[in-house]
Amino acid sequence: MEEIKLTEKQKELIEKLGVFLERSGISPAQARVMGLLLVADRVELTFDEIRGALQLSKSATSNALNTLMQFEKITYITKTGDRKRYFKTVIATQKSDFQKRFKQFLSMKEIYSQILEARTPDTPKFNAELAQVVDFMEFMEEQLPEIFAKWKAKKK
Amino acid sequence: MEEIKLTEKQKELIEKLGVFLERSGISPAQARVMGLLLVADRVELTFDEIRGALQLSKSATSNALNTLMQFEKITYITKTGDRKRYFKTVIATQKSDFQKRFKQFLSMKEIYSQILEARTPDTPKFNAELAQVVDFMEFMEEQLPEIFAKWKAKKK
DNA sequence: TTTTTAGTTCTGCCACGCGAGAACTAAAAT
DNA sequence: ATTTTAGTTCTCGCGTGGCAGAACTAAAAA
Numbered sequence: 001m002e003e004i005k006l007t008e009k010q011k012e013l014i015e016k017l018g019v020f021l022e023r024s025g026i027s028p029a030q031a032r033v034m035g036l037l038l039v040a041d042r043v044e045l046t047f048d049e050i051r052g053a054l055q056l057s058k059s060a061t062s063n064a065l066n067t068l069m070q071f072e073k074i075t076y077i078t079k080t081g082d083r084k085r086y087f088k089t090v091i092a093t094q095k096s097d098f099q100k101r102f103k104q105f106l107s108m109k110e111i112y113s114q115i116l117e118a119r120t121p122d123t124p125k126f127n128a129e130l131a132q133v134v135d136f137m138e139f140m141e142e143q144l145p146e147i148f149a150k151w152k153a154k155k156k
Numbered sequence: 157m158e159e160i161k162l163t164e165k166q167k168e169l170i171e172k173l174g175v176f177l178e179r180s181g182i183s184p185a186q187a188r189v190m191g192l193l194l195v196a197d198r199v200e201l202t203f204d205e206i207r208g209a210l211q212l213s214k215s216a217t218s219n220a221l222n223t224l225m226q227f228e229k230i231t232y233i234t235k236t237g238d239r240k241r242y243f244k245t246v247i248a249t250q251k252s253d254f255q256k257r258f259k260q261f262l263s264m265k266e267i268y269s270q271i272l273e274a275r276t277p278d279t280p281k282f283n284a285e286l287a288q289v290v291d292f293m294e295f296m297e298e299q300l301p302e303i304f305a306k307w308k309a310k311k312k
Numbered sequence: 313t314t315t316t317t318a319g320t321t322c323t324g325c326c327a328c329g330c331g332a333g334a335a336c337t338a339a340a341a342t
Numbered sequence: 343a344t345t346t347t348a349g350t351t352c353t354c355g356c357g358t359g360g361c362a363g364a365a366c367t368a369a370a371a372a
Contacts, residue, residue: 009274017267025181026328038268038286041276047175047349057332062350083348085338091285095292098261104179105257111173116167119198128245130194132311136251139307147303151295155288183360204320213362218320239318239370 004053010039029056029064034073037089044077044086102144109137160209170210175272185212185220190229191228193245200242258300265293 006014014035021031035156037045040053051061058151065087075084076085113134119127162170170191177187188210193201196209207217221243224230229249231242269290275283 013267013271013274017264017271020264020267029331038271039274041278043279043282058349059333060331060352063331066350085348089284091289094289098292098296101257101261107255108173108176111169111176115169115173115194118169118195121198124200126199126247133247133250135311136254136307139310140254140303143303143306147296147299150299151292154295155291184344186356214319215321216361221361222320241318 004036004040004042004045004049006036006040006053027064027067028112030056030068032056033061033064033087034089037074044088046086048084050087065138068117087156098140099148101143102140106141107135108133109141112137160196160198160205161194161199162192162196162209162308183220185210185216186224188212188220189217189220189224189243190245193243195231200244202240202242204240204244207224255304258296262293262297265290270295 014032017035017038018028018031021034022028025036035048036050037043038054045053047061047065050056050065051058056064060140065074069076072090074089075086076087078085112130116127116130116134117131121127160174170188173191173194174184174187177190178184182190188205192206192209193199201209203217203221206212206221207214212220221230224292225232228246230243231246232243234241268286272286272290275286277283
Protein backbone atom coordinates (compact mmCIF):
# COMPACT_ATOMS: atom_id res chain seq x y z
CA MET A 1 0.00 0.00 0.00
CA GLU A 2 2.96 2.28 -0.22
CA GLU A 3 5.10 2.04 -3.27
CA ILE A 4 4.25 4.58 -5.90
CA LYS A 5 5.47 3.31 -9.24
CA LEU A 6 6.38 5.94 -11.77
CA THR A 7 6.72 5.35 -15.48
CA GLU A 8 9.69 6.78 -17.30
CA LYS A 9 7.40 9.33 -18.84
CA GLN A 10 6.22 10.46 -15.44
CA LYS A 11 9.75 10.77 -14.14
CA GLU A 12 10.70 12.74 -17.19
CA LEU A 13 7.82 15.14 -16.69
CA ILE A 14 8.68 15.63 -13.05
CA GLU A 15 12.20 16.62 -13.96
CA LYS A 16 11.05 18.80 -16.81
CA LEU A 17 8.65 20.71 -14.61
CA GLY A 18 11.36 20.79 -11.98
CA VAL A 19 13.64 22.78 -14.23
CA PHE A 20 10.98 25.40 -14.67
CA LEU A 21 10.05 25.67 -11.07
CA GLU A 22 13.65 25.80 -9.92
CA ARG A 23 14.22 28.70 -12.25
CA SER A 24 11.52 30.55 -10.42
CA GLY A 25 13.30 30.10 -7.16
CA ILE A 26 11.90 26.95 -5.64
CA SER A 27 14.18 24.18 -4.41
CA PRO A 28 14.72 20.92 -6.28
CA ALA A 29 12.94 18.85 -3.65
CA GLN A 30 9.95 21.18 -3.57
CA ALA A 31 9.84 21.26 -7.35
CA ARG A 32 9.81 17.47 -7.55
CA VAL A 33 7.06 17.20 -5.00
CA MET A 34 4.98 19.58 -7.09
CA GLY A 35 5.70 17.52 -10.15
CA LEU A 36 4.89 14.25 -8.46
CA LEU A 37 1.54 15.51 -7.26
CA LEU A 38 0.75 16.58 -10.80
CA VAL A 39 1.73 13.43 -12.63
CA ALA A 40 0.94 10.64 -10.17
CA ASP A 41 -1.93 8.32 -10.90
CA ARG A 42 -3.34 9.01 -7.51
CA VAL A 43 -4.11 12.61 -6.67
CA GLU A 44 -3.53 12.41 -2.95
CA LEU A 45 -0.32 10.98 -1.62
CA THR A 46 1.03 10.37 1.85
CA PHE A 47 4.31 11.57 3.28
CA ASP A 48 5.92 8.19 2.86
CA GLU A 49 4.64 7.68 -0.64
CA ILE A 50 6.14 11.00 -1.64
CA ARG A 51 9.33 10.28 0.17
CA GLY A 52 9.55 6.86 -1.45
CA ALA A 53 8.71 7.93 -4.97
CA LEU A 54 11.21 10.77 -4.96
CA GLN A 55 13.82 9.05 -2.80
CA LEU A 56 14.11 11.94 -0.43
CA SER A 57 15.13 11.95 3.20
CA LYS A 58 12.47 12.50 5.81
CA SER A 59 13.77 15.95 6.59
CA ALA A 60 13.80 17.00 2.97
CA THR A 61 10.30 15.65 2.51
CA SER A 62 9.02 17.33 5.64
CA ASN A 63 10.57 20.67 4.80
CA ALA A 64 9.45 20.59 1.19
CA LEU A 65 5.87 19.78 2.14
CA ASN A 66 5.74 22.43 4.83
CA THR A 67 7.10 25.25 2.75
CA LEU A 68 4.84 24.28 -0.15
CA MET A 69 1.94 24.44 2.25
CA GLN A 70 3.04 27.83 3.51
CA PHE A 71 2.91 29.16 0.00
CA GLU A 72 -0.39 27.39 -0.57
CA LYS A 73 0.92 25.38 -3.46
CA ILE A 74 -0.38 22.22 -1.81
CA THR A 75 -2.80 21.17 0.92
CA TYR A 76 -3.72 17.95 2.56
CA ILE A 77 -6.82 16.05 3.45
CA THR A 78 -7.35 13.44 6.11
CA LYS A 79 -9.38 10.28 6.15
CA THR A 80 -11.37 9.04 9.12
CA GLY A 81 -9.59 6.30 10.98
CA ASP A 82 -6.31 7.09 9.29
CA ARG A 83 -3.54 9.06 10.91
CA LYS A 84 -1.79 9.92 7.70
CA ARG A 85 -2.22 13.12 5.83
CA TYR A 86 -2.87 13.01 2.12
CA PHE A 87 -1.20 15.79 0.19
CA LYS A 88 -2.41 17.22 -3.07
CA THR A 89 -1.68 20.21 -5.26
CA VAL A 90 -3.92 23.20 -5.27
CA ILE A 91 -4.25 23.56 -8.99
CA ALA A 92 -6.33 26.66 -8.70
CA THR A 93 -3.29 28.37 -7.22
CA GLN A 94 -1.87 28.57 -10.70
CA LYS A 95 -4.25 31.29 -11.72
CA SER A 96 -3.75 33.37 -8.61
CA ASP A 97 -0.03 32.73 -8.93
CA PHE A 98 -0.22 34.33 -12.27
CA GLN A 99 -1.91 37.35 -10.80
CA LYS A 100 0.60 37.47 -8.00
CA ARG A 101 3.53 37.52 -10.38
CA PHE A 102 1.86 40.06 -12.52
CA LYS A 103 1.21 42.29 -9.58
CA GLN A 104 4.65 41.84 -8.20
CA PHE A 105 6.13 42.94 -11.47
CA LEU A 106 3.79 45.89 -11.61
CA SER A 107 4.56 46.92 -8.07
CA MET A 108 7.82 48.14 -9.51
CA LYS A 109 5.69 50.86 -10.97
CA GLU A 110 5.56 52.48 -7.53
CA ILE A 111 9.30 52.62 -7.25
CA TYR A 112 9.74 53.75 -10.79
CA SER A 113 7.41 56.65 -10.32
CA GLN A 114 9.13 57.56 -7.09
CA ILE A 115 12.40 57.56 -8.96
CA LEU A 116 10.85 59.67 -11.66
CA GLU A 117 9.66 62.22 -9.11
CA ALA A 118 13.05 62.39 -7.48
CA ARG A 119 14.95 62.79 -10.73
CA THR A 120 16.72 65.92 -11.81
CA PRO A 121 14.77 67.88 -14.44
CA ASP A 122 18.00 68.25 -16.40
CA THR A 123 17.52 64.98 -18.27
CA PRO A 124 14.15 65.43 -19.96
CA LYS A 125 14.64 62.74 -22.57
CA PHE A 126 15.58 60.10 -20.05
CA ASN A 127 12.76 61.18 -17.79
CA ALA A 128 10.28 60.93 -20.61
CA GLU A 129 11.38 57.39 -21.36
CA LEU A 130 11.01 56.47 -17.75
CA ALA A 131 7.60 58.08 -17.68
CA GLN A 132 6.61 55.88 -20.58
CA VAL A 133 7.56 52.77 -18.69
CA VAL A 134 5.52 53.88 -15.72
CA ASP A 135 2.66 54.58 -18.04
CA PHE A 136 2.96 51.21 -19.64
CA MET A 137 2.84 49.50 -16.28
CA GLU A 138 -0.18 51.52 -15.29
CA PHE A 139 -1.90 50.51 -18.47
CA MET A 140 -1.14 46.86 -17.87
CA GLU A 141 -2.49 47.13 -14.39
CA GLU A 142 -5.75 48.48 -15.72
CA GLN A 143 -6.03 45.78 -18.31
CA LEU A 144 -5.57 42.89 -15.95
CA PRO A 145 -9.09 42.77 -14.52
CA GLU A 146 -10.56 43.21 -17.97
CA ILE A 147 -8.72 40.20 -19.28
CA PHE A 148 -9.81 38.13 -16.36
CA ALA A 149 -13.37 39.14 -16.92
CA LYS A 150 -13.05 38.20 -20.55
CA TRP A 151 -11.74 34.79 -19.60
CA LYS A 152 -14.59 34.16 -17.23
CA ALA A 153 -17.10 35.28 -19.80
CA LYS A 154 -15.60 33.03 -22.43
CA LYS A 155 -15.70 29.86 -20.43
CA LYS A 156 -19.28 30.77 -19.36
CA MET B 157 35.35 65.04 -12.12
CA GLU B 158 34.72 61.73 -10.42
CA GLU B 159 32.74 61.81 -7.24
CA ILE B 160 29.10 61.15 -7.71
CA LYS B 161 27.23 62.63 -4.80
CA LEU B 162 24.00 60.94 -3.88
CA THR B 163 21.28 62.46 -1.78
CA GLU B 164 19.71 60.40 0.97
CA LYS B 165 16.61 60.09 -1.16
CA GLN B 166 18.63 58.69 -4.02
CA LYS B 167 20.35 56.18 -1.78
CA GLU B 168 17.03 55.15 -0.37
CA LEU B 169 15.59 54.60 -3.81
CA ILE B 170 18.58 52.54 -4.88
CA GLU B 171 18.11 50.25 -1.92
CA LYS B 172 14.38 50.08 -2.41
CA LEU B 173 14.71 49.08 -6.03
CA GLY B 174 17.48 46.73 -4.98
CA VAL B 175 15.12 44.73 -2.83
CA PHE B 176 12.82 44.21 -5.76
CA LEU B 177 15.50 43.26 -8.20
CA GLU B 178 17.19 40.90 -5.78
CA ARG B 179 13.92 39.12 -5.33
CA SER B 180 13.90 38.44 -9.02
CA GLY B 181 17.26 36.78 -8.81
CA ILE B 182 19.79 39.50 -9.53
CA SER B 183 22.72 40.08 -7.18
CA PRO B 184 22.94 43.00 -4.76
CA ALA B 185 25.77 44.66 -6.64
CA GLN B 186 23.99 44.36 -9.96
CA ALA B 187 20.77 45.60 -8.43
CA ARG B 188 22.50 48.67 -7.02
CA VAL B 189 24.14 49.46 -10.31
CA MET B 190 20.73 49.37 -11.96
CA GLY B 191 19.39 51.64 -9.28
CA LEU B 192 22.25 54.06 -9.52
CA LEU B 193 21.87 54.42 -13.26
CA LEU B 194 18.21 55.16 -12.75
CA VAL B 195 18.48 57.75 -10.01
CA ALA B 196 21.75 59.52 -10.74
CA ASP B 197 21.67 63.08 -11.95
CA ARG B 198 23.84 62.14 -14.86
CA VAL B 199 22.55 59.44 -17.14
CA GLU B 200 25.88 58.05 -18.22
CA LEU B 201 28.43 57.07 -15.63
CA THR B 202 31.94 55.69 -15.82
CA PHE B 203 33.27 52.57 -14.18
CA ASP B 204 34.98 54.55 -11.44
CA GLU B 205 32.01 56.76 -10.79
CA ILE B 206 29.85 53.71 -10.30
CA ARG B 207 32.45 52.00 -8.19
CA GLY B 208 32.85 55.13 -6.09
CA ALA B 209 29.19 55.89 -5.64
CA LEU B 210 28.33 52.36 -4.59
CA GLN B 211 31.57 51.64 -2.75
CA LEU B 212 32.17 48.43 -4.61
CA SER B 213 35.42 46.69 -5.35
CA LYS B 214 36.74 46.79 -8.90
CA SER B 215 35.97 43.12 -9.39
CA ALA B 216 32.42 43.47 -8.15
CA THR B 217 31.92 46.50 -10.36
CA SER B 218 33.39 44.79 -13.39
CA ASN B 219 31.37 41.65 -12.93
CA ALA B 220 28.15 43.48 -12.26
CA LEU B 221 28.55 45.66 -15.33
CA ASN B 222 29.43 42.75 -17.56
CA THR B 223 26.58 40.53 -16.53
CA LEU B 224 24.14 43.42 -16.78
CA MET B 225 25.42 44.00 -20.29
CA GLN B 226 25.01 40.33 -21.15
CA PHE B 227 21.39 40.53 -20.19
CA GLU B 228 21.06 43.81 -22.01
CA LYS B 229 19.94 45.69 -18.95
CA ILE B 230 22.61 48.30 -19.62
CA THR B 231 24.87 49.47 -22.45
CA TYR B 232 27.66 51.93 -22.76
CA ILE B 233 28.64 54.74 -25.04
CA THR B 234 32.06 56.18 -25.69
CA LYS B 235 33.21 59.72 -26.25
CA THR B 236 35.87 60.74 -28.74
CA GLY B 237 39.20 61.36 -27.11
CA ASP B 238 38.11 59.60 -23.95
CA ARG B 239 39.11 56.10 -23.07
CA LYS B 240 36.40 55.57 -20.53
CA ARG B 241 33.13 53.88 -21.22
CA TYR B 242 29.95 55.54 -20.09
CA PHE B 243 27.33 53.12 -18.87
CA LYS B 244 23.62 53.70 -18.97
CA THR B 245 20.45 51.70 -18.47
CA VAL B 246 18.43 50.52 -21.38
CA ILE B 247 15.06 51.62 -20.13
CA ALA B 248 13.26 50.14 -23.08
CA THR B 249 14.32 46.73 -21.84
CA GLN B 250 11.64 47.01 -19.19
CA LYS B 251 8.88 46.45 -21.67
CA SER B 252 10.50 43.48 -23.33
CA ASP B 253 11.40 42.17 -19.90
CA PHE B 254 7.76 42.18 -19.15
CA GLN B 255 7.07 40.15 -22.25
CA LYS B 256 9.87 37.79 -21.42
CA ARG B 257 8.51 37.09 -17.97
CA PHE B 258 5.07 36.70 -19.30
CA LYS B 259 6.21 34.24 -21.91
CA GLN B 260 8.34 32.35 -19.50
CA PHE B 261 5.41 31.88 -17.23
CA LEU B 262 3.25 30.80 -20.11
CA SER B 263 5.81 28.35 -21.40
CA MET B 264 4.73 26.20 -18.50
CA LYS B 265 1.64 25.66 -20.58
CA GLU B 266 3.61 23.21 -22.72
CA ILE B 267 4.60 21.10 -19.77
CA TYR B 268 1.19 21.25 -18.24
CA SER B 269 -0.43 19.99 -21.38
CA GLN B 270 2.14 17.24 -21.64
CA ILE B 271 1.33 16.27 -18.10
CA LEU B 272 -2.34 16.35 -18.92
CA GLU B 273 -1.84 14.04 -21.88
CA ALA B 274 0.18 11.61 -19.84
CA ARG B 275 -2.28 11.49 -16.96
CA THR B 276 -4.40 8.52 -16.06
CA PRO B 277 -8.01 8.92 -17.19
CA ASP B 278 -9.10 7.68 -13.76
CA THR B 279 -9.06 11.17 -12.24
CA PRO B 280 -11.44 13.12 -14.47
CA LYS B 281 -12.09 15.91 -12.02
CA PHE B 282 -8.43 16.62 -11.46
CA ASN B 283 -7.76 16.38 -15.17
CA ALA B 284 -10.52 18.82 -15.92
CA GLU B 285 -9.07 21.33 -13.48
CA LEU B 286 -5.68 20.94 -15.05
CA ALA B 287 -7.21 21.38 -18.48
CA GLN B 288 -8.69 24.66 -17.30
CA VAL B 289 -5.31 25.94 -16.28
CA VAL B 290 -3.88 25.04 -19.65
CA ASP B 291 -6.79 26.77 -21.27
CA PHE B 292 -6.31 29.84 -19.17
CA MET B 293 -2.69 30.06 -20.15
CA GLU B 294 -3.57 29.64 -23.78
CA PHE B 295 -6.05 32.45 -23.49
CA MET B 296 -3.52 34.73 -21.85
CA GLU B 297 -1.06 33.96 -24.56
CA GLU B 298 -3.58 35.03 -27.17
CA GLN B 299 -4.41 38.21 -25.35
CA LEU B 300 -0.86 39.42 -24.99
CA PRO B 301 -0.38 40.81 -28.49
CA GLU B 302 -3.78 42.44 -28.37
CA ILE B 303 -2.95 44.32 -25.22
CA PHE B 304 0.31 45.49 -26.66
CA ALA B 305 -1.44 46.73 -29.75
CA LYS B 306 -3.91 48.55 -27.58
CA TRP B 307 -1.10 50.24 -25.71
CA LYS B 308 0.57 51.34 -28.88
CA ALA B 309 -2.68 52.64 -30.27
CA LYS B 310 -3.41 54.56 -27.11
CA LYS B 311 -0.14 56.43 -26.95
CA LYS B 312 -0.47 57.14 -30.71
C1' DT C 313 60.53 53.47 -23.17
C1' DT C 314 58.09 53.89 -18.86
C1' DT C 315 54.07 55.15 -16.72
C1' DT C 316 49.28 55.78 -16.29
C1' DT C 317 44.68 54.50 -17.27
C1' DA C 318 40.83 51.53 -17.46
C1' DG C 319 39.58 47.96 -16.57
C1' DT C 320 39.88 42.17 -16.17
C1' DT C 321 41.09 37.98 -13.98
C1' DC C 322 42.65 35.27 -10.02
C1' DT C 323 42.60 33.82 -5.18
C1' DG C 324 40.51 33.38 -1.12
C1' DC C 325 36.94 34.00 2.31
C1' DC C 326 32.38 34.02 4.13
C1' DA C 327 27.48 33.25 4.15
C1' DC C 328 23.74 30.55 2.73
C1' DG C 329 20.71 26.89 1.14
C1' DC C 330 19.96 22.24 0.32
C1' DG C 331 19.52 17.81 1.75
C1' DA C 332 21.13 13.42 4.42
C1' DG C 333 20.96 10.99 8.62
C1' DA C 334 20.07 10.62 13.27
C1' DA C 335 17.87 11.92 17.32
C1' DC C 336 13.66 13.28 19.02
C1' DT C 337 8.35 13.72 19.95
C1' DA C 338 3.44 13.28 20.35
C1' DA C 339 -0.33 10.54 19.47
C1' DA C 340 -2.27 6.14 18.63
C1' DA C 341 -2.18 1.18 18.67
C1' DT C 342 -1.20 -2.98 21.10
C1' DA D 343 3.04 0.12 29.83
C1' DT D 344 5.58 -0.24 25.51
C1' DT D 345 5.78 -0.07 20.80
C1' DT D 346 4.65 1.72 16.43
C1' DT D 347 3.42 5.42 13.50
C1' DA D 348 3.90 9.78 11.38
C1' DG D 349 6.19 12.89 11.15
C1' DT D 350 9.57 17.13 13.16
C1' DT D 351 13.80 19.10 14.53
C1' DC D 352 18.88 19.10 14.98
C1' DT D 353 23.48 18.67 13.35
C1' DC D 354 26.44 18.33 9.92
C1' DG D 355 28.78 18.54 5.35
C1' DC D 356 28.76 20.00 0.68
C1' DG D 357 28.40 22.99 -3.10
C1' DT D 358 27.57 27.89 -4.71
C1' DG D 359 27.57 32.70 -5.25
C1' DG D 360 28.97 37.18 -4.07
C1' DC D 361 32.40 40.18 -2.95
C1' DA D 362 37.07 42.07 -1.58
C1' DG D 363 41.82 42.69 -2.54
C1' DA D 364 45.65 41.89 -5.21
C1' DA D 365 47.88 40.67 -9.27
C1' DC D 366 47.67 41.19 -13.96
C1' DT D 367 47.03 43.22 -18.94
C1' DA D 368 46.40 45.98 -23.03
C1' DA D 369 46.20 50.36 -24.83
C1' DA D 370 47.23 55.12 -24.57
C1' DA D 371 49.87 58.99 -22.69
C1' DA D 372 54.00 61.09 -21.43
